[in-house]
Amino acid sequence: MANARKYNVALVQMSMGPDPEANMASAVRHIREAARLGADIVCLPELFRTQYFCQREDLRLFDLAEPIPGASTNRLAEVAREERVAIIASLFERRAPGLYHNTAVTLNAEGAIASVYRKMHIPDDPLYYEKYYFTPGDLGFQAVELSFGRVGTLVCWDQWYPEGARLTALQGAEVLFYPTAIGWHPAEKDEFGAAQYDAWQTIQRAHAIANGVYVAGVNRVGHENGDVLGNRVHGQGLEFWGGSFLADPFGRIIARASHDAEEILMGEIDLGLLEDTRRNWPFLRDRRIDAYAPITKRFLDPPSSWAPDGEPK
Numbered sequence: 179m180a181n182a183r184k185y186n187v188a189l190v191q192m193s194m195g196p197d198p199e200a201n202m203a204s205a206v207r208h209i210r211e212a213a214r215l216g217a218d219i220v221c222l223p224e225l226f227r228t229q230y231f232c233q234r235e236d237l238r239l240f241d242l243a244e245p246i247p248g249a250s251t252n253r254l255a256e257v258a259r260e261e262r263v264a265i266i267a268s269l270f271e272r273r274a275p276g277l278y279h280n281t282a283v284t285l286n287a288e289g290a291i292a293s294v295y296r297k298m299h300i301p302d303d304p305l306y307y308e309k310y311y312f313t314p315g316d317l318g319f320q321a322v323e324l325s326f327g328r329v330g331t332l333v334c335w336d337q338w339y340p341e342g343a344r345l346t347a348l349q350g351a352e353v354l355f356y357p358t359a360i361g362w363h364p365a366e367k368d369e370f371g372a373a374q375y376d377a378w379q380t381i382q383r384a385h386a387i388a389n390g391v392y393v394a395g396v397n398r399v400g401h402e403n404g405d406v407l408g409n410r411v412h413g414q415g416l417e418f419w420g421g422s423f424l425a426d427p428f429g430r431i432i433a434r435a436s437h438d439a440e441e442i443l444m445g446e447i448d449l450g451l452l453e454d455t456r457r458n459w460p461f462l463r464d465r466r467i468d469a470y471a472p473i474t475k476r477f478l479d480p481p482s483s484w485a486p487d488g489e490p491k
Contacts, residue, residue: 181449185326187353187392188212188220189443191422191435193400196408198227198242202250205267206257212442213261218287218326221266223398224334224359225280228270230418233404233411235310242406243272246283246294255289262287264324266331268357270311271296280312282331282357286324293322297333298342305363305416308335321349327447334358337382337395341473347389348462353447354385358397361418375419379431387429390456392447397422399440427455 190208194201205222212220225231227250231239244250250269258265264286271281280297296315300308319342321330330351336342337356346354360378362371379395386393399420403410423434424445435441456462472478 181453183327183449185218185447186216187355187394187424187445187447188215188217189394189396189422189424189433189435189445190220190222190226191397191399191420191439191441191443192223192226193418193440194226194229194398194402196229196405198406201227202253206253208440208442209254209257209263209265210261212444213263215442215444217263217444219264219266219324219329221331221355221357221394221396222268223396224268224357225270226268226357226398228406229402229404230359230361230398230416231404231406232308232311233305233402233416235307236409238407240272240278240311243270243278245273246271246281247291251283251285251291254283255285255291258285258287259289264292264326266329266355266357268333273313277313278311279315280308280333281315282333282355284322284324284329284331292324293320293331295320295331295333297336299335299339301335305411319345319349321346321351327352327449329353329355331355331357334360337378337385340385340388343385343389343393347385347391351391352449352452353392353394354389355394356382356396358395358422359418360397361402361416364414364417367417371419375421375437379421379423382423383425383429383431386425386427387459388461390427390452390459390461392427392445392452393425394445395421395423397435399435399438427452 271279298315302309330346403415433445
């Protein structure tokens with residue numbers, strides 16, 4: 179008989195202003211409301227304490243970083259205990275002088291830190307200058323057991339890499355959470371905007387299908403110029419596209435938020451559906467783990483016995 183256990187997740191799609199403390203207060207309000215709606219776990223967007231500051235390279239912005247545990251985890255731990263709800267929070271971690279990470283912390287319903295995940299894949303694109311600020315993660319991919327179920331957390335750019343999703347799912351994660359900060363360059367939106375959002379959603383739905391798990395993409399929303407510490411990026415900034423969603427193990431979208439408003443997106447995790455899906459699509463059973471060693475290579479160059487045109491000699 180399939181597993182009948184179920185639990186509720188809440189995805190907080192929120193906008194961020196220039197004041198970190200105001201953003202924290204807003205996050206706390208959303209968490210309390212999600213708990214009232216019956217959430218067992220609440221996920222906040224990537225780097226929720228500030229506007230997306232990686233739109234520029236500025237030494238002063240390292241002052242935004244904080245230790246873990248620290249003030250933010252302490253504040254959220256209080257809320258977790260009071261509301262009896264687990265929380266996933268993405269923070270700018272100060273690990274040591276000159277060493278910083280983009281880090282997702284999972285707090286259990288008792289307010290204890292259950293896991294710390296440091297973002298593994300770090301982008302470097304126009305207005306997404308994350309390599310300037312963040313050291314790649316060194317804690318690996320993780321799933322963590324909570325009182326209601328087993329979950330895994332990755333962060334934003336990680337969502338484009340099937341390897342991270344697979345390795346997290348192989349540790350028993352039932353849901354993959356991706357706290358995210360992704361948006362449109364205003365000058366590109368008309369031409370590429372719909373395709374960019376569709377690609378973002380499609381790759382994560384594919385992770386759900388390939389691994390037989392639920393996947394939650396949790397984005398911020400609103401137009402930002404990286405207004406932090408009294409200065410901002412000159413130019414058009416970024417329009418964060420929201421569109422947070424929850425996909426089931428068949429890849430179906432079972433909850434989706436708008437592109438332009440704050441929302442608390444609620445969804446049910448049904449482990450009976452997860453098990454039934456894997457019984458019918460047993461992808462984990464049929465994996466050829468004996469044939470995958472080359473996946474650790476950066477790129478597979480043609481063998482030296484091949485001709486320059488790529489055809490065997």
